[in-house]
Amino acid sequence: MSSVPSKMKAIVINKNGGPEVLEYTDSQPVPNLSDGQILVKNHFGGVNYIDTYFRSGLYPAPGGFPMFIGQEASGTVAKIQGSSEYGFKEGDRVVWIGRGGYAEYTAIAEKSVVKIPDGVSDEDAVGGFLMGMTALSLVKEAYPVKKGETVVVHAAAGGMGLLLCQILRDMGVTVIGTAGGPEKCALAKENGATHVIDYKATDGPSWVEQVMKLTDGKGVDCTYDGVGKDTYEGDLEVAKRKSKVVYFGNASGAIPPFNIARLSAKNISIMRSTLMQYIVTREELEFYANGVLDMVKSKKLNIKIHKVYPLKDAQQAHKDLEGRKTTGKLLLEL
Numbered sequence: 001m002s003s004v005p006s007k008m009k010a011i012v013i014n015k016n017g018g019p020e021v022l023e024y025t026d027s028q029p030v031p032n033l034s035d036g037q038i039l040v041k042n043h044f045g046g047v048n049y050i051d052t053y054f055r056s057g058l059y060p061a062p063g064g065f066p067m068f069i070g071q072e073a074s075g076t077v078a079k080i081q082g083s084s085e086y087g088f089k090e091g092d093r094v095v096w097i098g099r100g101g102y103a104e105y106t107a108i109a110e111k112s113v114v115k116i117p118d119g120v121s122d123e124d125a126v127g128g129f130l131m132g133m134t135a136l137s138l139v140k141e142a143y144p145v146k147k148g149e150t151v152v153v154h155a156a157a158g159g160m161g162l163l164l165c166q167i168l169r170d171m172g173v174t175v176i177g178t179a180g181g182p183e184k185c186a187l188a189k190e191n192g193a194t195h196v197i198d199y200k201a202t203d204g205p206s207w208v209e210q211v212m213k214l215t216d217g218k219g220v221d222c223t224y225d226g227v228g229k230d231t232y233e234g235d236l237e238v239a240k241r242k243s244k245v246v247y248f249g250n251a252s253g254a255i256p257p258f259n260i261a262r263l264s265a266k267n268i269s270i271m272r273s274t275l276m277q278y279i280v281t282r283e284e285l286e287f288y289a290n291g292v293l294d295m296v297k298s299k300k301l302n303i304k305i306h307k308v309y310p311l312k313d314a315q316q317a318h319k320d321l322e323g324r325k326t327t328g329k330l331l332l333e334l
């Protein structure tokens with residue numbers, strides 16, 4: 001059995017607030033295992049926008065304080081209690097989804113862990129895991145997009161955006177990507193956006209007007225929107241008759257309540273999608289996890305890592321992400 005220390009490095013949150021509430025410690029007790037869990041020695045933790053929602057209080061702290069955030073990490077199996085239901089053994093390279101990824105060790109439900117295929121690095125495995133599965137679930141289930149259709153992807157140079165653009169391009173979908181600034185627009189285009197719109201530019205037509213122009217006034221079949229407050233109304237304007245808007249995040253703030261009677265003008269459907277409801281069973285998790293890891297292995301999906309931050313710089317990672325300074329995926333080295 002590999003030796004597991006009693007203390008570890010971790011980020012602990014004792015109250016909601018800005019990035020400053022992310023407290024670094026090197027003396028957090030290594031968690032004990034409960035039934036059905038295995039212990040993973042994490043190498044890289046994924047930073048996701050949802051981490052900022054838990055930190056700020058937009059989403060309530062699950063289980064109260066102290067709170068441990070981080071929805072995913074890659075590493076090696078450090079300890080198994082009894083026998084493994086899914087055939088893991090100590091030393092296996094794995095990636096997991098759950099909670100507690102801003103830490104050296106995580107006790108995680110075995111059913112939320114998958115093996116990393118040979119040929120996929122720890123960085124790419126976690127860099128494309130939660131986000132890759134989300135992107136696949138958005139195009140397969142939230143709005144099952146078809147070849148030849150036209151969609152809008154907001155924040156197209158972000159972590160989610162770059163993956164969505166690549167996947168949609170491969171499916172033969174016309175992607176209108178929005179992004180803040182010329183450099184982000186160029187990156188989105190390189191990664192599969194057919195057209196790009198700088199929605200931060202203050203001169204010239206609005207992004208809504210540009211989408212309508214690009215679609216000859218018809219509008220789009222679907223908008224995938226992780227920006228939220230700043231874009232949700234425009235999404236309804238660029239929606240084609242009988243189309244769908246899929247909201248999946250709040251990078252600019254939560255969408256306020258609105259009157260659904262507005263949807264009747266064009267028989268628009270809306271949905272609020274979350275990955276976790278698509279990977280409830282082991283079978284569902286394996287479907288999406290293997291789907292994305294296969295794409296990473298075959299290089300169909302290129303994982304762009306913005307930066308690997310030391311764990312003690314988690315505050316900076318959150319500042320950069322919320323400050324719209326990043327493209328692609330942020331990782332923490334553990």
Ligand code: NDP
Pocket residue numbers: 047048049050130131134155156157158159160161178179180181184226227230248249250251252253273274275276321322323324325326327328
């Ligand atoms: P990103 O890398 O996309 O970063 C967020 C981007 O949003 C920024 O870079 C910025 O891009 C854009 N943005 C627009 N307005 C603002 C604003 N006011 N403040 C900050 N950013 C803004 O993040 P992620 O890829 O981690 O996540 C993208 C979205 O996807 C988030 O809303 C997240 O919650 C959601 N998500 C949802 C999941 C689900 O299951 N529902 C799973 C995974 C992610 P620009 O400068 O180009 O505008």
